[in-house]
Amino acid sequence: MANTVAKYQKYAEYQDSGIEWLCEIPSHWFLKKHKYIAEFSKGKNPELLFDNYSDGLYPYLSMDSLRGKADSKYAEYKKGLVLVQDNQPLIIWDGSNSGEFVLGRKGLLSSTMASACLIYEIQDKYYWYLCVCIEPEMRKHATGMGIPHVNGEELRGIVLPLPELNEQTQIANFLDYETAKIDHLIEKQQQLIELLKEKRQAVISHAVTKGLDPNVPMKDSGMKWLGEVPKHWSVSLIKYQCREITDGAHISPELENGEHLFISIRDIKEGVINFEDTLLTSEKSYQYLVHTGCKPFAGDILFSKDGTIGQTAITPSNINFVVASSLIIIRPNYFKVISEFLDLLLRSDVVQEQVESFVKGAALRRLSIQNLLKIWGVFPPIDEQEKIVEFVLFQLDKYKVLEDKAEKQVELLKERRTALISAAVTGKIDVRNWQAPTVAEADTEFSA
Template identity: 30%
Template sequence: MSKYRRYERYKDSGVEWIGEIPEHWEVKKLKHISNITMGQSPKSEECSLDEIGLPFLQGNAEFTSLHPIPKMYCNTANKFSKINDILLSVRAPVGAMNISDRVYGIGRGLCAVTANKVQVRYLWYSMNVSLEELFIKSKGSTFEAVTVTDVNNLLSILPPKKEQIAIANFLDQKTTEIDGLIADKEKLIELLQEKRQAIISEAVTKGLNPNVRMKDSGIEWIGEIPEHWRLSKIKYESLINNRTLSESTDDDYEIDYIDISSVTSIGKIDGIQSLIFKGAPSRARRILSKGDTIVSTVRTYLKAIAFIENAQSNLICSTGFAVLTPLSKVVPKYLFYLMRSEKYINEIVCRSVGVSYPAVNASDIGALECALPDRDEQMYIVEYLDNCITQINELVNDIEAQINKLKEYRQSLISEAVTGKIDVRNYAVG
């Protein structure tokens, strides 16, 4: 921030996290510079089933509506937001914010902040900084929440109106520039992930020799395969759900547990839980071994498919996975790459049944056809893919680190501007 000048004179704000502010600025509570409307969810009979009324927002400040609420209810209860109100989530996730783009009925998880003695765009940025105070105050056993008092007492640093507009204009421009850089980098990550998926799919369905003779597999969704590859089925090349934790397991037995949510869409295991058997979910039953591949059989669109690189004896996964333990003719990691290829992911999703929680049986996965080279070629393909994926992952990690730095800089710039640590009154907005 050294390229931006400071104000000439400062004073102590009296608030530790704010520190010094320009001498002519003030610190005000949110309730003194805005009108705050806490939401209230109507009863089901007060919802409109004929889709006449106001769209209704429940609790995360996202513009997704439930049954519309009749205007009569909203006008009587006064539980609605107006255009340009700041929508603030007061229940998990506490602090999510948005700008109301129309009139909405709002539920108890939201409040609407109507700027009164402050410029609304400046207030938006100011609240982005003071939200840390809300996070500290949020509490609850089932889900975190803050009270109307917490919101009312949220602090805002208040410069004169002309400076509010100047700061808002400055931050609009700067955050737009930063957001554009972040979007470009996120797009690059998306392209790299698509490339990673394409490399995997090509290698395990066509091999690595572009000049190899091909033949029709006779299976529509697999298509052509190298002439020397053999056809089989997953159930003939691996054991499926081979080992299960007994119901008579000691209550105090410690397990490391992998749930569906622990596996990312790119196959990374993130968030293993340490539990005792007595306190573990009833679905924590599949015993895992090194070299297993786990394939989600529920919510298959999540692409929760992972390879067990190393496994201690107490590594357990949910019964929502099919555990594939490869037999002798299959290289363990080759089976993982096969299941992560686009054709297999798509086929599993296509065979899933159900709308909200589409699922397949482990037997459906076992029935999937597969085309396999010999073990030596499998090992060669795995080595090739490991090298390619490592390079791509390193690039992705570098770009993610750049994105995090940009986000940190963005937040720091907002904080410095709205607390007066930098003077942007004469900054030329392009």
């Protein structure tokens, strides 16, 4: 925090708050318990949800819909449900993100969140920034062995620092402007990350369908969506280039006395299998799954078919594990295709678009093995596959370095944002003399 707040002056006099997380506050500020500032109402799930809006219905506010990760559902307001207003502060009550505050919009609140209703005269944006400030305390004091929950007593009992209303407004205006600047920088970095991902995908898709030689003779693939491919490449269903295509366990594995790795889609990210936090299954369950073909061999490709569809990873050597039914095991015929090339082909646009056309389900998206067997690909000779893989992986590594740098910058900016909010609403910096820039000055700062 020191670097973030160093350019701002401090207040002239401070008093000890007597609270560990808060430390000192300006001598003219006062303290008030949260329960005397806001009341919280836990959401409740409607009995019936509708896919489409009609008169009299309200959006159903799930966490995914608020984050833009899922389409809104709709429900009728009935007694006992919690109706949220635009920009009303909400707290995630249950789950891995419990203790996080979000701004709501008009709608009916899900059971995993609670809404804050102000019962004390406080500047609303200042209160929102206070909520952001106490998130670490809410997370630290979450309860529950499996699924974390907000500690209601801690939420209501936490003591908040308050200046007079006019100073609250000044602090809120300062934070509105400064956080908007930081958010603008974050957005630019996120746009860069998306651009790099698009470039990475373009490199893969072009290399595995057109090759590396721009002057190679081409032929019509016979498929409109594929276009021309190198004349000496073969076009075939992917299944004809493989020894076997099967999926994982269709039973619930025994987890008691677990000692063998049980991999599911949640353990795969960006082509890498995370063996650190995976589930463990019993010896009996493991042997059954091995016997029924759920243990991949080194070089096999895992392909996700449920939920997040199309994620891939190559099975490493010297690690034994079995897989869940959410993963398809694709075993290449090494006389026809190498694992690394097939993995890139499965990640390419030409395959992903075919896969998407076969996906079923809205709530839980699924791809059947039968439909994966209908996917087409293009295959160069083995020696050319090896050259393509070497070229593509080199290019991807370069883009990954740039992506990692941009993501690190995003994290630093987020930390800076959080630190600035905390410093302002706890009185570690004095912004009473801050003046909002003119429109011209603001335009200059935001365009930098």
